[in-house]
Amino acid sequence: MRYPAVAACCPALLAAVLGCGESIAPFDGVHDFQLEVPSGETTRTAVVHIPPSYDGTRRFPLVLAFHGSFGSGQEIQGYTGLDRVADDLGFIVAYPDATPNWDYEGARDLDFTLDLIDALSARLGITTDRVYATGVSRGGLFALHLACDVAERFAAVGIVVATLREDLADRCRPRERLSTVLVVGTLDGSTPIDGEPQFGYLSADATIRLFAGRNGCDLGRPPTVTYAPDTVDDGLRIRFEVFQGCDDGTGAERWVVEGGTHADGWYLGDVDTGRLLAEFFLSHHR
Numbered sequence: 001m002r003y004p005a006v007a008a009c010c011p012a013l014l015a016a017v018l019g020c021g022e023s024i025a026p027f028d029g030v031h032d033f034q035l036e037v038p039s040g041e042t043t044r045t046a047v048v049h050i051p052p053s054y055d056g057t058r059r060f061p062l063v064l065a066f067h068g069s070f071g072s073g074q075e076i077q078g079y080t081g082l083d084r085v086a087d088d089l090g091f092i093v094a095y096p097d098a099t100p101n102w103d104y105e106g107a108r109d110l111d112f113t114l115d116l117i118d119a120l121s122a123r124l125g126i127t128t129d130r131v132y133a134t135g136v137s138r139g140g141l142f143a144l145h146l147a148c149d150v151a152e153r154f155a156a157v158g159i160v161v162a163t164l165r166e167d168l169a170d171r172c173r174p175r176e177r178l179s180t181v182l183v184v185g186t187l188d189g190s191t192p193i194d195g196e197p198q199f200g201y202l203s204a205d206a207t208i209r210l211f212a213g214r215n216g217c218d219l220g221r222p223p224t225v226t227y228a229p230d231t232v233d234d235g236l237r238i239r240f241e242v243f244q245g246c247d248d249g250t251g252a253e254r255w256v257v258e259g260g261t262h263a264d265g266w267y268l269g270d271v272d273t274g275r276l277l278a279e280f281f282l283s284h285h286r
Helices: 011-018 073-080 082-089 108-123 138-149 166-171 204-214 273-282
Strands: 032-039 042-049 060-066 092-096 126-136 156-160 179-185 224-227 237-242 252-258
Touching: 032 108, 042 073, 042 082, 042 108, 060 073, 060 082, 060 108, 060 138, 060 273, 073 082, 073 092, 082 092, 082 273, 092 108, 108 126, 108 138, 126 138, 126 273, 138 156, 138 166, 156 273, 166 204, 179 204, 179 273, 204 252, 252 273
Parallel strands: 060 092, 060 126, 126 156, 156 179, 179 252
Antiparallel strands: 032 042, 042 092, 224 237, 237 252
16 A cells, blocks of 8 residues: 655654754754744744754754635644644644735745745754645645745645646746645535636646646656545545656655545545655655
8 A cells, every 4th residue: 555655764864854954043942933024024924833853953844834715824733733743753844824815826925935934944954955835725725836936945845625726827837846745625615626617727637737747757657546544434535646757756646535525635534634745745855
């Protein structure tokens, strides 16, 4: 049975992931805090969690998690379980706050995201070739914006219950290949798996194929399909579709929650979506 997996059990890989480096700012010992980030003409905020294993002597990967419509960093921190996964696997996670919704077309929130990465890198030891982004719903739409326009700042993205807009797809030319996971539900009425052409949204298949093509995956071969064991009696089943032959160690995958609605995108039943995304992330770098 295939699961998206990181060889985190391997000490050599862990050393490469966590990294060593010079000029890391002294660590103040605070593992949970709200960070204020000057961006443009205002000050933005993000909730930050640092795992107990971080002591400022080596660099850690960074995951940014973008909340949905009218949500908050604190909200997505609460339901994703990423703090626990960060503690287990060894990465820093930040939950930025929108004002009040992510601008997935313009430059304002894109600039804020880059300012946030820079602010965290100045304060903490960040492995700059292991920065990742995930987003849910409108946060997923914004993560797609990042994937198309500033892919060179990220090693992988995880898009949860969101698909590409046609106008973004038309101009999506990432400067670098970007490993991508797309998580969708078959019964999602807000983000239909087959897209909403009347509103300008591509299907989930067209969305992941765009990134698979950019990554040099073999689009002429059907993705490898496996299922998670169905251990929870909730009417849902998780299907993994993995594209083959991608270039330079990149990846492109679609995870389908069969029977899942919009609310089931960040699934914590048969599988832990946050852990699987983190394992996928940590197995890729720029």
